[in-house]
Amino acid sequence: MTSPWLRSLSLAVGTMLCMSVLSAQGQTSPPGAPRAPGQNPDGMHIYIRAGLKSHLAGQHDYPQFLADWSKVLTAHGAVVDGSLHAPTAAELEHTDVIVMYKGDAGYMTDTEKAALEAFVKRGGGIVSLHDVLCGPDPAYFATLVGGAKKHGEVNYTLDADIPYTIVDKSNPIMQGMTDLTIKDEAFYNMTWARDPAPHILATAIIPGTPSAGAHKGEVAPQIWTYEHTLPGGEPARAFVWMQGHIYANFANPQLQDMLLRGIAWAGKKPINELVDYKAPPPPARKPQ
Template structure:
């Protein structure tokens, strides 16, 4: 009975109990993930959906999501879509219609790693500022990557330094031209075996890997996109600097104060909340 009382104190618009600590006024985030691919510890899209549903809720967001593209009903109250799905730029006509309608009303997009890969990079670049073509060798594979922070004044990059992570960089990109992306960080493409064999002219080139983009689709409202092209190695999502950057980038893309998620403090638990034994034993 006591647990039921705790749940009944917070309900959402449909009358169902809210998760404990959820911010009823939080931004609405839709996580679009996909099925697991690649090797162990790589491209773990389902784990991202599970982990970041919890992380974002704990940071004050109201979270929904799935392993398929959202439709118009999913996006009715959404502020920002976070995409972490292999080759998400392969879109059906219905998916394009729903996504474009969302962006036209000012909805934000966050693209992570190979979400921006597909058959028509020129099209997807109109949504997130840059994209790459599926089937081209346009990647380094896993290797040490050193970030050079280009815009150290950006509030999104407040806690980011010129760190080195083991991940994958992309380089053969199709970029939006009007307007151009605002680059936050670059990587000098290392001369990995795959680069040396398939694209040697890109070795040593400086290529944007983190950026923002503000644009307006024809007939629409101004919209925002934030892109982080790493995430090949799933463990990097737990890196403190990267996690703070992503939280700020998501808030920015959703047109919220950039620190809204990183600064959120959940309310104290009700006195009658019954903690499980594993938590009750903690100091």
């Protein structure tokens, strides 16, 4: 459910997104056109890579995430673009972070892979949510985000209680996070990057769902950061949260602040840049 403060921003941010889409298509807004109210012109540039809705109601709602989090991130001082397709090199030219919430994003054409690799090589950040890291070649995708899982393998729990254990409580991304339990989906049987390895922030005990089988009771990483450098590139960062199967969990205050900090971290910005942003007051009206 969208909160009232998000609904109040819909018109203004909708205007901003329309202008952004026109820009991505090579069109520009008229000279002197007003900026959407509340938009921070100096904010970090974020591209939301979403996809078509899948699964049951309330699950994997990628288009709703694009709509809702365009508003959330704009309200927190970011400049937001996004789409339901893989971003082109031109769309990524001025992007600091790609926030990806799209099933099986490991499936990419050669052109899509080249655009993503070029973005990472120049130091661009990736935020991977839920099943983004699923695809045909988990070893390759793990080089981008630290870990991945193979499509077609049984490596998920389906709906279940996911009990987090915060294993790095001193990490600034996790400030304010407690060992909470959410109903969602956890992944196991992952392919991990080794050199360097990801830095684990939180784990969960795999619950005994029918799909978990003998993996019941395993402790599996669910939240992590990854700092790496692709050959010939600059140092880059990725932040991964493997939940998001249940869309309502994006509204959990602890998780929302964690995501905002993870996005800022991946973009090499001050860790609380998005969390602490306060929009300036509107200019005073001149007397008539």
